[in-house]
Amino acid sequence: MYREAYVISSPLRFGGMEKSRQKALISILGVPLDSTASFRPGQRFGPLHVRAVSPELESNAYAADGYLEEVPFFDEGDIAVSHGDVAETLERISRVVQELLAEGKRIALVGGEHTITVGALKGAKAFGLRPCLVVLDAHLDLRDDYLGVRFGHASTFRRALELLGEVPIVYIGSRAFVREEIALAKSRPNIMLLTPRSIESLGLANVIGSARRALSECKKVYFSIDMDVYDPAYAPGVGNPEPSGLSPREVLPLLSSLVDERFIGVDVVELSPPYDAGGVTAVLAAKTLQEVLISFSIKAR
Numbered sequence: 620m621y622r623e624a625y626v627i628s629s630p631l632r633f634g635g636m637e638k639s640r641q642k643a644l645i646s647i648l649g650v651p652l653d654s655t656a657s658f659r660p661g662q663r664f665g666p667l668h669v670r671a672v673s674p675e676l677e678s679n680a681y682a683a684d685g686y687l688e689e690v691p692f693f694d695e696g697d698i699a700v701s702h703g704d705v706a707e708t709l710e711r712i713s714r715v716v717q718e719l720l721a722e723g724k725r726i727a728l729v730g731g732e733h734t735i736t737v738g739a740l741k742g743a744k745a746f747g748l749r750p751c752l753v754v755l756d757a758h759l760d761l762r763d764d765y766l767g768v769r770f771g772h773a774s775t776f777r778r779a780l781e782l783l784g785e786v787p788i789v790y791i792g793s794r795a796f797v798r799e800e801i802a803l804a805k806s807r808p809n810i811m812l813l814t815p816r817s818i819e820s821l822g823l824a825n826v827i828g829s830a831r832r833a834l835s836e837c838k839k840v841y842f843s844i845d846m847d848v849y850d851p852a853y854a855p856g857v858g859n860p861e862p863s864g865l866s867p868r869e870v871l872p873l874l875s876s877l878v879d880e881r882f883i884g885v886d887v888v889e890l891s892p893p894y895d896a897g898g899v900t901a902v903l904a905a906k907t908l909q910e911v912l913i914s915f916s917i918k919a920r
């Protein structure tokens with residue numbers, strides 16, 4: 620098994636819970652990568668901090684009616700990141716994800732920078748899936764390259780489009796882009812943009828309805844959650860903070876409504892603990908992942 624060579628078990632476990640690997644429907648994997656961080660690095664410490672704070676949260680979900688101890692998940696540990704070799708790291712993520720999907724598991728990646736999503740999607744494709752994407756992110760990450768780097772955190776969904784083709788992509792909370800990115804997004808009928816301003820004008824329930832309709836034909840759905848989707852007031856510890864973001868009271872109900880039995884995986888990325896004043900972003904990242912895990916396990920019953 621590739622996993623046995625490239626996943627390093629962690630002494631800390633998500634939620635502080637020892638769970639059965641065999642019974643698990645969801646595998647948690649840390650991916651401590653920050654090789655392409657352009658502004659505020661430190662995402663490599665994300666998995667450690669999420670695991671350290673997660674046992675201190677109460678185990679209930681905010682918007683779903685369930686508890687973490689009822690969720691069949693297993694914390695596999697961290698992918699061995701090849702620091703400085705992004706292509707090799709993405710290959711390792713891809714191979715491990717493909718193996719876990721073949722075992723019948725869903726995956727939950729804890730980043731790490733946003734580039735890791737490309738590895739997860741490569742693994743899903745190698746397993747034969749072309750999931751629809753729900754992307755919670757301040758940014759579009761649609762640049763062809765950023766300062767010459769093509770496999771980096773600013774190009775995640777440009778690479779995803781090349782990999783998966785024209786699958787439906789629903790962006791939620793996006794508010795920061797260059798002209799090239801917004802022009803690309805608006806020219807593609809498969810891309811839907813639900814901005815903070817659309818939540819303000821339409822209301823959260825209508826935005827959830829629009830996202831649901833966009834996903835109605837999808838067989839499988841993958842969620843990618845960049846912590847910078849939240850306003851920096853709630854999540855200061857991120858690589859590229861951007862004002863005017865969403866609140867936890869918007870994001871958590873959104874996730875618990877959109878995650879259903881078609882869920883194949885999620886990543887929670889871009890937490891940068893060195894910039895996390897008071898450690899609140901790590902707590903919110905743990906809560907966000909907890910909400911997704913509980914919401915899936917309720918709908919999968």
Ligand SMILES: [Mn+2]
Binds near residue numbers: 775
């Ligand atoms: Mn991003």
